[in-house]
Amino acid sequence: LQARLQPLFSTHFQRETWLVQTGESEVEVAFDRGAVATETLSEDLFEVELELKSGQRGDMMTFAQQLIGMGGLRLGSLSKAARGYQLAQGNPPRPLRPFPLLKAAPKATVEEGMVTAMSGALSHWQYHEEVWLRGNAEAQRSVVEALEALRQAFSLFGALVPRKASSELRQKLTTLEETLAEPVKDAQALSFSALSVETQLALTHWLVESQWRRWIDAKNQAKLDGSFKRFSDIMLSRIAADLKETFSDVQQPNEYHDKATRLSRQLLAVHLLAGAYAPEAVAVWLAPWQELQTSIAQHQDRWLQSLAAQAMRQPAFWLNSSTPR
Structure with missing residues (x-):
């Protein structure tokens, strides 16, 4: 049986790693360079991964912000395995997806529901950014839809999370949405732009670190726990x-x-x-x-x-x- 098994795809890459001291923390930086391939198709692979070895997650996010400032990077949503399975299927064009119904966990709190809503909108954004980069210009509209969903999420929870808790992030989102309002944009230039990548990272940081909590009083926290x-x-x-x-x-x-x-x-x-x-x-x-x-x-x-x-x-x-x- 083992002899009859055939690999669907393979990954070949070289990895370089560095241990970086940032703030009070240590972060491992890994750079993978190579390709994901099947018998007939291949796709180049260039990935930078960060892993917190010790210290605070906030230090790692700050370091990621510094890396992005150097240019040429964006947040990726596809793993090596996901790329491989796509190639194994003949690398068909990825379809546009309608905005989904977002399901929070059973008995979720309001705060957990907020995180689910915003994380879902971010996933919709990153998926369609990938589709756009691969040549489907219609995906630009779906990226805008994700930004509009984020706008609605901030509005829905605005009575519980003070505006000052997200003012800088919302300004980035608004500026990006205005930039994308033009009918045709260059997917490569926009997706790798400092504005787009920094906005995605800022949103991720805001969600992962629960940055709104420093602005929440006991009354609103009780409502978020409902x-x-x-x-x-x-x-x-x-x-x-x-x-x-x-x-x-x-x-x-x-x-x-x-x-x-x-x-x-x-x-x-x-x-x-x-x-x-x-x-x-x-x-x-x-x-x-x-x-x-x-x-x-x-x-x-x-x-x-x-x-x-x-x-x-x-x-x-x-x-x-x-x-x-």
Whole structure:
């Protein structure tokens, strides 16, 4: 049996390592250079990995910031194994993915739900950045979608996490989103830019180090320790009420177009909050709103009022004051 086994792929690389003293900590820096290959395909490999040997994780993140400042680096989301399996399948183009329903752990706290939401948006960003770098220009829009989801996440949890706890990070995200607003950008230049890489690293640092906690008082910490499911139910009710208020009295097509951005952001917020519920139920509720969103984008003005009316009639899939418990 062993003789009949054939490797799907192989990795060949040289590794250089250095032990670096940074702050009060020691960090191992490993540089891998080589290739991942199958019998017929190969992909060059250039990776820098950091491992904290002793000390504080914050020192390692600061050192990573210094490395990024030298240029030519970005945060990667694909392991050597993931690259190998992709080659073994013939290296087909990676598909665009819709923004997912983000599932927090059962009985997650609000704080854990916040981390899940932002980490999910970061994963969506990094995945589509890779797709964009590999030649699919449409993935730029999905990167922007991830940034919009992060904007919504900060808004959703803004009553619990003071704005000053994330002001610098949010400014980086806003600047990057504005930069990406142009229809066509150079994927290589943008993805390796100091703005993009430093923003990803700053977000990662903020999440890993729970940097908001230094700004949280006991009252808000108690709220962050509460049930994320209950928090989501409350926020979903508010989103539904906001959408009904936004579209209930709209008469003219241009008014729908003016409200398209608000609709898009609120639907992203639903994806951040609705992971505790059956995907089928969420999809049924989202469908008419998404159809309205598409019709606005495609200027199918004759259908807008009927689609909005249908969307506003959707019963809640979450627990609210009118839902039997």
